[in-house]
Amino acid sequence: MGRYVVRRLLQMIPVFIGATLLIFLMVNVMGDPIAGLCGERQCDPATAAQLKKEFGLDKPVWQQYLTYMGNVFTGDFGTAFNGQKVTELMSTAFPVTIRLTIVAILFEIVIGITLGVVTGLRRGRPVDTSVLLFTLVVISVPTFVTGLLLQLLLGVEWGWIKPSVSTDATFGELIVPGLVLASVSLAYVTRLTRTSIAENRRSDYVRTAIAKGLPRQRVIVRHLLRNSLISVVTFIGTDIGALMGGAIVTERIFNIHGVGYQLYQGILRQNTQTVVGFVTVLVLVFLVANLLVDLLYAVLDPRIRYA
Amino acid sequence: MPEQYDSEGAVSSAGMGGAMDLAVTEAQTLERTPGGPEGTGPAGKPRSLWSDAWRDLRRNPVFIVSALVILFLVVISLWPSLIASGNPLKCDLAKAQEGSQPGHPFGYDGQGCDVYTRTVYGTRISISVGVLATLGVALLGSALGGLAGYFGGGWDSLMSRITDIFFAIPVVLGGLVLLSVVTSNTIWPVIGFIVLLGWTQVYRIARGSVITAKQNDYVHAARALGASDSRILLRHITPNAVAPVIVVSTIALGTYIALEATLSYLGVGLKPPTVSWGIDISAASPYIRNAPHMLLWPAGALAVTVLAFIMLGDAVRDALDPKLR
Amino acid sequence: MLLEVRDLHVEFRTRDGVAKAVNGVDYGVDAGETLAVLGESGSGKSVTAQAIMGILDIPPGRITGGEVLFQGRDLLKLKEEERRKVRGAEMAMIFQDALSSLNPVLPVGDQLGEMFVVHRGMSRKDARAKAVELMERVRIPAAKERVKDYPHQFSGGMRQRIMIAMALALEPALIIADEPTTALDVTVQAQVMDLLAELQREYNMGLILITHDLGVVADVADRIAVMYAGRIVESAPVHDIYKVPAHPYTKGLLESIPRLDQKGEELYAIKGLPPNLMHIPPGCAFHPRCPMAQDVCRTDEPPLYEVNGEEPARRSACHFWRECMNG
Numbered sequence: 022m023g024r025y026v027v028r029r030l031l032q033m034i035p036v037f038i039g040a041t042l043l044i045f046l047m048v049n050v051m052g053d054p055i056a057g058l059c060g061e062r063q064c065d066p067a068t069a070a071q072l073k074k075e076f077g078l079d080k081p082v083w084q085q086y087l088t089y090m091g092n093v094f095t096g097d098f099g100t101a102f103n104g105q106k107v108t109e110l111m112s113t114a115f116p117v118t119i120r121l122t123i124v125a126i127l128f129e130i131v132i133g134i135t136l137g138v139v140t141g142l143r144r145g146r147p148v149d150t151s152v153l154l155f156t157l158v159v160i161s162v163p164t165f166v167t168g169l170l171l172q173l174l175l176g177v178e179w180g181w182i183k184p185s186v187s188t189d190a191t192f193g194e195l196i197v198p199g200l201v202l203a204s205v206s207l208a209y210v211t212r213l214t215r216t217s218i219a220e221n222r223r224s225d226y227v228r229t230a231i232a233k234g235l236p237r238q239r240v241i242v243r244h245l246l247r248n249s250l251i252s253v254v255t256f257i258g259t260d261i262g263a264l265m266g267g268a269i270v271t272e273r274i275f276n277i278h279g280v281g282y283q284l285y286q287g288i289l290r291q292n293t294q295t296v297v298g299f300v301t302v303l304v305l306v307f308l309v310a311n312l313l314v315d316l317l318y319a320v321l322d323p324r325i326r327y328a
Numbered sequence: 329m330p331e332q333y334d335s336e337g338a339v340s341s342a343g344m345g346g347a348m349d350l351a352v353t354e355a356q357t358l359e360r361t362p363g364g365p366e367g368t369g370p371a372g373k374p375r376s377l378w379s380d381a382w383r384d385l386r387r388n389p390v391f392i393v394s395a396l397v398i399l400f401l402v403v404i405s406l407w408p409s410l411i412a413s414g415n416p417l418k419c420d421l422a423k424a425q426e427g428s429q430p431g432h433p434f435g436y437d438g439q440g441c442d443v444y445t446r447t448v449y450g451t452r453i454s455i456s457v458g459v460l461a462t463l464g465v466a467l468l469g470s471a472l473g474g475l476a477g478y479f480g481g482g483w484d485s486l487m488s489r490i491t492d493i494f495f496a497i498p499v500v501l502g503g504l505v506l507l508s509v510v511t512s513n514t515i516w517p518v519i520g521f522i523v524l525l526g527w528t529q530v531y532r533i534a535r536g537s538v539i540t541a542k543q544n545d546y547v548h549a550a551r552a553l554g555a556s557d558s559r560i561l562l563r564h565i566t567p568n569a570v571a572p573v574i575v576v577s578t579i580a581l582g583t584y585i586a587l588e589a590t591l592s593y594l595g596v597g598l599k600p601p602t603v604s605w606g607i608d609i610s611a612a613s614p615y616i617r618n619a620p621h622m623l624l625w626p627a628g629a630l631a632v633t634v635l636a637f638i639m640l641g642d643a644v645r646d647a648l649d650p651k652l653r
Numbered sequence: 654m655l656l657e658v659r660d661l662h663v664e665f666r667t668r669d670g671v672a673k674a675v676n677g678v679d680y681g682v683d684a685g686e687t688l689a690v691l692g693e694s695g696s697g698k699s700v701t702a703q704a705i706m707g708i709l710d711i712p713p714g715r716i717t718g719g720e721v722l723f724q725g726r727d728l729l730k731l732k733e734e735e736r737r738k739v740r741g742a743e744m745a746m747i748f749q750d751a752l753s754s755l756n757p758v759l760p761v762g763d764q765l766g767e768m769f770v771v772h773r774g775m776s777r778k779d780a781r782a783k784a785v786e787l788m789e790r791v792r793i794p795a796a797k798e799r800v801k802d803y804p805h806q807f808s809g810g811m812r813q814r815i816m817i818a819m820a821l822a823l824e825p826a827l828i829i830a831d832e833p834t835t836a837l838d839v840t841v842q843a844q845v846m847d848l849l850a851e852l853q854r855e856y857n858m859g860l861i862l863i864t865h866d867l868g869v870v871a872d873v874a875d876r877i878a879v880m881y882a883g884r885i886v887e888s889a890p891v892h893d894i895y896k897v898p899a900h901p902y903t904k905g906l907l908e909s910i911p912r913l914d915q916k917g918e919e920l921y922a923i924k925g926l927p928p929n930l931m932h933i934p935p936g937c938a939f940h941p942r943c944p945m946a947q948d949v950c951r952t953d954e955p956p957l958y959e960v961n962g963e964e965p966a967r968r969s970a971c972h973f974w975r976e977c978m979n980g
Contacts, residue, residue, distance in 0.1 A: 039493035047505045157642065161635035163586040165593045166609065166627045173616050173623075223710070225753040231708045232748075233819070234741030235771050243767075244756050251758075266498025270590060285594070288504045296505060304496050323803040324757055
C-alpha cells in the first residue's frame with residue numbers, strides 16, 4: 022500500500038505540471054496580461070514595457086512558469102493586479118466554495134443514492150421509468166438554465182429564498198445553489214446506483230443471501246448495497262474536484278463570491294496570477310481527491326490489491 | 329482509476345456477469361447468436377449485433393420520439409425559413425420585452441427582436457456546433473485511442489498521461505480561459521475548444537474497446553495467418569470499436585450543445601450578431617422577473633435538443649448492450 | 654417422505670415470449686437419501702431446485718402449478734416470512750460457483766456466522782466461534798486464522814468447503830447441491846464430493862444432487878431422476894438405471910460417457926440440440942432427437958409409466974420403454 026501511494030504521488034507530478042503549464046500557457050500566450058491595467062484605454066508603450074518588466078513578463082514563458090511555480094511552493098501565489106495577495110483572495114473564496122461543494126455532495130449522497138436504490142430495486146416499474154426520465158431531463162437541461170429557473174421560481178415568484186447569496190454564504194443560503202451545482206451529478210449518481218443495484222441484484226451472492234434465509238432488509242443493506250455502492254462512492258469522490266472547478270456557473274447565477282467568482286473576474290480582467298493560482302489549487306484538489314478515492318476503493322473492495 | 333466511467337456515469341466494468349435465471353439465459357442463447365456486450369467485443373458476427381440492435385430500436389418509443397425530434401431539428405436548421413418567415417436580426421426596439429401577440433407567439437426580446445424567429449434560427453448554430461464538434465472529437469479521439477490501444481507500449485503510456493492532464497482541467501474553466509481572448513465571430517473557436525478538451529473521452533472508450541477486441545481469438549488467428557497491422561485494424565478491430573464510439577459520441581453531441589450554450593451564457597462562446605440560444609438566454613437573464621418568456625423559449629428549445637440527443641444515445645446504448653437489460 | 658414435489662410447473666415471462674422451464678415435475682427424497690437429478694442445461698433441474706428453495710426471481714419467473722411438500726407442509730402455500738425461516742435453517746442450498754456465490758466484500762467468518770445471528774439470535778462473538786467450528790468441521794486448515802479472510806483468498810476447493818459449511822450450519826433436514834463440483838479441478842472434485850457424502854450420512858440429511866455428470870452420480874446417489882425439457886423422463890434406483898435404462902434419452906446419456914474399455918471407438922453423442930423452452934415440441938419433447946421415435950411420439954405426450962411394477966418404484970416417460978430396455 023505504501024509503495025502504491027508513493028508511486029501514485031510520483032505519477033501525479035507530470036500531470037500536475039502538465040495541467041498547470043497548459044493553463045499558464047493559455048493565460049500568458051493567448052491573452053495580454055497587462056491589458057486591463059491602464060483602465061479602459063490601452064497602455065502607452067513605455068508604461069507597458071515598465072509594467073512587463075516589473076512583473077517579469079519580459080522573460081521567456083518557461084522561465085516565468087518556473088519562477089511562478091517556485092514561488093507557489095514557498096506559499097507565495099503572487100499578487101493580483103489590484104494589489105491584493107492571491108492567497109488572501111483564496112482564503113475568502115475557498116471556504117465559500119467548499120461549503121457549496123459540501124452541500125452539493127450531500128445532495129448527491131442523500132437524494133442520488135436513495136433514488137438509485139429505489140429505482141434499481143423496482144426496475145421497469147412506473148417509479149423507475151419516471152425517475153429515469155427525470156434524470157435524463159436533469160442531465161439535458163444545462164446547469165445555467167436549471168439555476169436561472171430555480172432562481173426565478175423559488176427566489177422571485179415564490180420568495181422562498183433570496184435570489185442572491187450574501188457575502189457570508191452560510192450553509193442555509195447555499196442549499197438551492199448546492200442543489201443546482203449537484204443537479205447533473207445527482208442524476209448520474211441515481212443512474213449509476215440504479216444500474217449497479219440492478220446488476221448486483223441478480224448476482225450469485227445475493228441469491229446465496231436469500232437462500233440463507235436472511236430477511237429482505239438484511240439482504241439489501243448488508244449484501245446488495247454494500248457491493249453496489251463501491252462504484253458510486255468512487256464516483257462521488259472524483260466528483261469533488263469537478264464540482265469545485267465547475268462552480269463558476271452556479272456562483273455567477275447566485276452571485277456567490279467563491280472560487281468560481283474570483284476566477285471569472287480574474288479571467289475577464291486577465292489577472293494571470295489569480296487565474297493560474299486558483300487553477301493550480303483546483304488541479305491539486307482534483308488529483309488528491311482521485312488518489313484518496315483509489316485508496317478508499319481498496320478499503321471498500323478487499324479484492325483490490327495495490328502493490 | 330480502477331474503473332472508468334462512460335459519459336452516462338455507468339461503470340463500464342467487464343466483469344460481474346450476474347446470474348440470470350438459467351432458463352431465461354438458456355432460452356435466449358438458443359434464439360440468437362450471443363452478441364457480446366459493448367466494450368467486451370462481440371463474440372459473434374458484428375452483423376447480428378447491429379441487426380439485433382436495430383430490431384430493438386424500432387420497437388423502442390424513446391428511440392422513435394428522439395429520432396423524430398432530431399430529424400425535425402436538422403430540417404429546420406437547414407431550412408429555418410420553412411417555419412419562420414421573419415428575419416432574426418430585424419428588431420424593433422419599440423417592441424422590446426413585449427409578450428405574445430398574433431404572428432409573434434413567443435413575444436419580443438430585450439432588443440425588440442422576435443423571439444420565435446430567433447429561437448428557430450438558433451437551432452442551426454446549436455446543431456452545427458454539436459455535429460461538427462462531435463465529428464472532430466470522434467475522429468481525433470478514436471484515431472489516437474485506436475492507435476494507442478493497438479500498439480500499446482510507450483506511445484500508449486505517454487498518451488494516457490496526456491489524457492490525465494486534460495481530465496484534470498475543469499471544462500468550463502478551460503473554456504473561459506481559452507475563449508476569453510478570442511475575438512472571432514465564427515463558430516470555429518468554440519468547436520476547436522470542444523475538440524481540444526473533448527477528445528480524451530472518446531480516446532478512452534476507443535482505446536479500451538480496441539484492447540478488448542485485440543484479445544479476441546480471431547484476431548490472433550488473423551495475425552498467425554500473416555495479416556498486416558493495417559488489415560487487422562481495419563477489418564477486425566474497427567468494427568468492434570465502432571459501436572461504443574457511436575454511443576458515446578451521440579450522448580456527447582447533446583452535451584456539446586449544452587456546453588456551447590453555457591460558454592455563450594458566460595460571454596466567451598459565440599458572440600452577437602450570431603443567433604444562439606445561449607446568447608439569448610444570457611441576454612434575457614437580467615429581465616427574468618418582468619419578461620420570463622424571453623428566457624423560457626430559447627431555454628426550452630435548448631433543453632429539448634440536448635434531451636433528444638442524450639435519449640437517442642441512451643436508447644442506442646441499451647440496444648447495443650444486451651447486458652444492461 | 655422428507656420432501657415431495659408434485660406436478661410442479663414454472664415458467665419465465667420474457668420479452669420474447671413465455672419459456673416453460675418446468676412442466677410437471679414429480680420427485681421426492683427421504684431423510685438420509687441422495688437423489689441425483691440429471692439433465693442438460695435448460696432441462697429445468699436448477700429451476701426446480703430454486704422453486705423448492707423459494708429463491709426464484711419472480712418476475713420473470715412464475716410458479717404456475719404444483720405442490721412442494723416439505724415435512725408434510727406445502728411450502729408454496731406458506732407466507733414469505735415463514736418461508737424465509739425455512740430457508741437456510743431447515744433446507745439449505747450449495748451453489749456451483751463458490752467464488753461468485755460468496756459475498757466478495759465480507760469475510761467468510763461473517764458470512765458463516767450470519768446464519769446463527771439471523772436464525773438463532775446469537776451474538777456476533779458467539780457466531781464467530783461457531784463459524785470457526787464449522788470451518789474445522791469441513792477441514793479447512795488454520796480455521797481460526799482464516800475466519801477473517803475474504804472469499805477470493807481461498808482456493809476453489811476451500812471455497813466450496815465454505816459453501817458446504819454454510820449449508821450445514823444449522824443442520825438442515827435437506828440440502829440441495831446444484832452442481833457442487835463442476836467448477837472445481839478434477840482432483841479436488843472427489844474430495845469435496847466425499848466430504849459432502851460423509852456429512853450427509855452423519856447428519857442423516859436428505860440430499861438432492863443436481864448434476865450433468867453421470868460419473869459423480871454412480872458413487873453417491875441412491876436414486877436418479879433424469880430431466881428433459883422441464884419434465885422427469887426417467888426415475889429409478891441408481892443401479893437399475895446403469896444396468897438397463899428405460900428411456901432413450903437416459904440411454905443416450907449413458908452411451909456418451911467415455912469408457913476406458915472402448916478405446917478407439919467413436920464417442921456417442923445425442924444428435925440435435927435441447928429444445929427451445931418457448932417452443933417445446935408437441936408429443937414427447939425428446940422425439941426430434943430420439944432414434945426410436947414413432948408417429949405416436951409426435952402427437953401424444955407419454956405419461957410416467959410404471960416400469961415392470963418394480964419395487965422401489967421405477968418410472969419412464971417413454972411410450973416404448975419395453976423396447977428401449979430390450980434393445
